[in-house]
Structure formats: C-alpha cells, structure tokens
Amino acid sequence: MTPKDYEKAVLQRFRTLWPPPRFVVKHDVRLSGRKTKARRQVDVSIFETGKSQPSLIVEAKRHKRPIDAGIAGSTIALVQDVGGIPAVMISTSGFSRAASNHLGTEGIAHLTITLKEAQGLLWIPMVEEKFAVDREFREISGHLVEALRNGDAAPFLDNDLPYEEWLAILSCGQSLFPEAAGSVLRVLAREHFDDGVRFNSVQLLDDADQLEAADIEALFKTERDPENAALLREIYA
Numbered sequence: 515m516t517p518k519d520y521e522k523a524v525l526q527r528f529r530t531l532w533p534p535p536r537f538v539v540k541h542d543v544r545l546s547g548r549k550t551k552a553r554r555q556v557d558v559s560i561f562e563t564g565k566s567q568p569s570l571i572v573e574a575k576r577h578k579r580p581i582d583a584g585i586a587g588s589t590i591a592l593v594q595d596v597g598g599i600p601a602v603m604i605s606t607s608g609f610s611r612a613a614s615n616h617l618g619t620e621g622i623a624h625l626t627i628t629l630k631e632a633q634g635l636l637w638i639p640m641v642e643e644k645f646a647v648d649r650e651f652r653e654i655s656g657h658l659v660e661a662l663r664n665g666d667a668a669p670f671l672d673n674d675l676p677y678e679e680w681l682a683i684l685s686c687g688q689s690l691f692p693e694a695a696g697s698v699l700r701v702l703a704r705e706h707f708d709d710g711v712r713f714n715s716v717q718l719l720d721d722a723d724q725l726e727a728a729d730i731e732a733l734f735k736t737e738r739d740p741e742n743a744a745l746l747r748e749i750y751a
Contacts, residue, residue, distance in 0.1 A: 515576065515629055515632060515633065515636075516576075517574075517575075517576045519632075519636060520574055520576040520606065520629075520632050521541060521542070521557045521558065521574045522541060522636060523627070523631075523632035523633070523635040523636045524557070524558055524572060524574040524604050524627055524632070524635070525539055525540075525541050525558045526635040526636070526638045526639070526652070526653075526656065527627060527635055527653070528558055528560055528570075528572060529638075529652075530649060530652045530653055532560045532569075532570070533649055534563075535563060536562065536563055537560055537561065537562055537563065537569070538560075538561045538562075538563055539558065539559070539560050539561075540558070540559050540560075540561065541557070541558055542555065542556075542557065543555075543556045543558075543559040543568070543571075544556070545559070545568070545571075545596040545599075546596070547595040547596060548595060548596070548597055549594070549595050550595055554592055554595055554596055556568075556571045556572075556573070556592070556596070557572055557573050557574045558571070558572035558573075558574065559571050559572070560572070567599070568599055569599075569600065570599070570600050570601065570602065571593070571596070571599050571600070571601045571602075572601070572602045572603075572604060573589045573592065573601065573602075573603050573604065574604040574605075574627075575603070575604065575605045575606070576606050576629075577605060577606060577607050578606075578607060579607055580605070580607050580608040580609050580610045580613070581603070581605045581607075581608070581609045581610065581613045581624075582610050582612065582613055583610065583612040583613050583616050585613070586603065586609070586612075586613035586616050586617050586624075587616065589601070589603050589617075589622065590616065590617065590620050590622060593620070593622060594620075600621075601622045601623070602622070602623045602624065602625065603617060603622055603623070603624040604624070604625060604626070604627050605624070605625075605626055605627075606626070606627065606628055606629050606632070607626070607628075608626045609624055609626075631657075633660045634653065634656040634657035634658075634659070634660040635653065635656050636656065637655070637656040637659035637660060637686070638652055638653070638655060638656040640659070640686050640690070641655045641656065641659060641682050641683055641686050643686075644682040644685055644686055645678055645679065645681070645682030647679055647682065648676075648679070651675065651676075651679050654673070654675070654679075655679060655682070655683050657669065658670065658673070658675075658683045659683055659686055659687055659690075661698070662683070662684070662686075662687030662690075662691065662694055662695045662698055663687070663690070663691050663694060664694065665694040665697045665698060666698070667697075667698040667701035667702060667705075670698060670701075670702055670706075671701070671702070671705060671706060674708075677710075677714070680711075680714075681714070684699065684718055688718065688722055692722065692724070696719060696722065696724040699715045699718055699719050699724070700715075700719065700724075700729065702715040703715035703716045703719060703733055704732070704733060704736060709739040709741070709742060712737070712739070712742055713739070713741060713742050713745060716733065716742065716745055716746065716749070717745070720749050725749060727750065730746050730749055730750045731750075733746055734746045734747075734750070
C-alpha cells in the first residue's frame with residue numbers, strides 16, 4: 515500500500531465519522547500558510563457543507579516504526595501555520611511517548627489505523643458503487659471484501675448482515691477476485707447456520723458457473739432444508 519493509498523483509506527474512516535450531507539471529506543487539500551505564506555498540503559480535510567474553512571484536518575503517516583517527536587513536530591508546525599485548525603495525526607505503527615506528549619501538549623489528537631485496517635477501508639468505495647451501504651456497515655463491508663480477497667470465510671460465518679449489504683459485498687468480491695470469492699461462497703453454502711444464506715450462496719455460485727457436479731452432490735448430502743435441496747436438484751438436473 516502506497517502512502518497515497520493509506521491517505522485514501524484514512525479518508526474513508528473520516529467519511530464514516532463525519533458523514534454527508536452535513537460534512538464533505540476531501541483528500542489532498544491545499545491551505546494557505548499564515549507564517550510561510552505558502553500553500554500547505556493537507557492529507558484529509560473535513561468541511562461542514564457550504565463552509566470554506568475546514569472543521570478538522572488530518573495528517574496520515576504510513577511508517578514502519580512508531581512516529582517519533584521529529585515527525586510529530588512537522589505536523590505541529592503545519593497545524594500552527596494554517597491557523598490552528600483542530601487536527602488529528604494518524605499512523606500505521608503508533609507513536610513514541612515523546613511524540614504523544616508533544617502532540618497532546620499542542621492539542622492535536624492522534625490514533626493508529628493499521629495497514630490491515632486500511633486495506634479494508636480502501637474497498638468501501640467499490641462496495642458503495644453497487645449499493646448505498648448504511649453508515650454502520652461501511653467499514654464492515656470493506657473488511658469483508660478484504661476477507662474475500664484472502665479467501666477467508668470466517669468473518670462471514672460470524673456476521674449477520676442485511677441481505678442487500680451481503681449481496682453488494684459478495685458481488686464486489688466476485689467481480690474483483692472470482693476464485694477467492696467462490697471458495698468463500700462454497701464454505702457458506704456448506705456451513706452457514708442460516709438456510710437463507712446457504713440458499714443465496716448456492717445461487718451466486720450457480721450464476722457465476724462455479725458449481726461443479728461434485729460440489730452439488732457434496733452439498734446435497736448435508737443439506738436438510740427442503741427449499742435448498744430443491745434448488746440443488748434443479749441445478750443438477
């Protein structure tokens with residue numbers, strides 16, 4: 515993940531926290547420096563709709579090691595230069611004690627968003643292209659798409675998503691990485707406790723031509739729901 519990708523992932527976190535239509539969250543904004551008289555680049559800026567001055571600015575740092583006092587100092591200088599707008603500093607790997615103390619003294623909040631979290635956040639716009647995901651499911655949807663990319667069915671077995679969100683996530687995964695998504699759907703068709711999830715998983719696999727005769731026979735042996743069994747017979751016929 516590039517530093518720019520990380521910034522875009524952080525932006526998705528703040529779009530969840532500061533949702534439209536009241537707020538507009540922008541990437542890579544230039545603000546006027548009061549001391550330097552230069553245009554200063556800010557990674558993420560949150561504006562109240564209709565306002566030209568940000569309500570909050572965010573600096574995101576993709577670093578392998580915790581942020582030290584020197585790097586924190588550059589963000590502090592930026593915040594002071596653009597006029598003391600409320601600010602948050604984000605890091606992939608946390609902050610040293612000295613950096614935390616310095617930021618806190620200057621009234622700048624700081625928090626960690628790991629690369630693993632960021633990978634999930636990056637998928638959110640692709641899911642939203644297919645379905646207007648409710649605010650409470652935005653980040654869940656991104657993390658589930660990342661699970662699909664990795665062929666990991668466990669998060670889906672533990673999640674009880676509304677059907678529309680579930681379908682949007684699976685459709686996104688099937689379009690981006692069909693083989694990995696297909697392997698997850700086979701697990702759901704075989705193991706999910708909910709009859710409806712198993713039924714829908716079979717349908718998605720069939721629509722994508724990802725069900726072999728051996729798959730259908732194996733599913734039929736363990737399926738106890740009459741409607742699901744009927745669907746499998748229909749596909750097999």
